[in-house]
Amino acid sequence: MIDQIMMVLVDGINYSAWLFLAAVGLTLIYGVMKIVNVAHGSFYALGAYVAASVMGAWVAYDLPPALSYVALFVSALLAGFIVGPLVERFILRYQYEKDEVVILLITYALFLVLEDVLKLIWGVDPYFIVEPYAYLGNFEIGGMSYPNYYLLMLGLAIAVGIVLTFVLKKTNFGRLLVSVIHDREVSAAMGIDVSKIFVLTFGVGCALAGLAGAFTAPTTSVTPGMGVEVIVLSFAVVVTGGLGSLPGVALAAVIMGIVRAFCIHYIPQLELFVIFSVMALVLAFRPRGLFSLAEARKI
Structure with a gap:
């Protein structure tokens, strides 16, 4: 029984790290x-x-395997932080005065366009990169073998959470972000360059998405359409935790990951529904999520 519980926890924590x-x-x-x-x-x-x-180039040139993780980290951050600000500057910056539903539709259209752009660049054939996944070896719990790559993903999730919390709570840039979050108009009137904050925030958000994709790639096949499932699951986690809340996302990811692992081990037929069931249950009692941000009432 203890071994079974440990396996559920390992699977749940691993999936929680990915969700976060x-x-x-x-x-x-x-x-x-x-x-x-x-x-x-x-x-x-x-x-x-x-x-x-x-990774294809890394293996072809027989570069040190240990440094491949650094290459994944840097390349993913650069890709997201280069493309993201370009999208914000040339498309989204002209839409902020429009209704939120209109901006939602614009980002959906952008999603469709980018999916085709990815197909034009990389084609439609799947890519497999197992080297980073296999290089770290395995560990055992309860007679089951797990890749140490799980620990790398968990450490990366914890590091991202700590760094973001530190930036938001302890740095001047974080204080500017908090100011813009609470009142964009007053922040602009106080001399904060809201436009600059927006482009940096969008770039960082896109870089974090790219980072998640880069470190997930060694665990699965890289195929067209892989972003569809991610946006659905990410939205479920964000809504459950509370839109805009970092602690909320972390808690929602942990809850959903462990509940999903429990279902896979004991009630596998519910695995497809469990994440959205958790979301529905939370929203039934807390419609704004677990840690919804307080909003000032304007009179």
């Missing part, structure tokens, strides 16, 4: 810009494809 990495960029962008970025899934896929290309 996949969703944290989405909640950051919404918290600052009040945009539900449907194109988030395309930036996740972009990170995965860039990782596949980088």
Whole structure:
């Protein structure tokens, strides 16, 4: 029984780490810009494809395997942080005065366009990069063998959470972000360059999506359409935790990951529904999510 519980916890924590990495960029962008970025899934896929290309070249030139993780990290961040600000500057910056539903539709259209762009660049054949996944070896719990790559994903999720919390709570840039989150107009009147904050926030959010895609790529096949499932699951996590709330996303990811692992081990036929069941249950009692941000009432 103890071994079985340990296996459930390992599976749940591993999936929770992935959910957090996949969703944290989405909640950051919404918290600052009040945009539900449907194109988030395309930036996740972009990170995965860039990782596949980088690892292909890495293996072809017989470069040190240990440094491949650094290459994945840097390439994914650069890809997201280059493409994201370009999208914000040339498309989204002209839409902020429009209704939120209109911006949602624009990001959905952008998602469709980017999906086709990815197909034009990388084609429709799947890519497989197993080297980073296999290089770290395995560990055993309860007679079951698990890849140490799970620990890398968990450490990355924890590191991302700590860094974002530190930036938001302890740095001047974080204080500016919090100011813009609470009142965009007053922040602009006080001399804060809201436009600059927006482009940096969108770039960081897209870079985080690319980072999640890059480190997920060694665990699965990189194929067209992989961003669709990600945006659906990310949205479920963000809504459950509270739109724009970093602690909310972390808690929602942990709850959903462990509940899903329990279902896979004991009630596998419910695995497809469990995440959305958790979301529905939470929203039934807390319609704004577990940690919804307080909003000032304007009179």
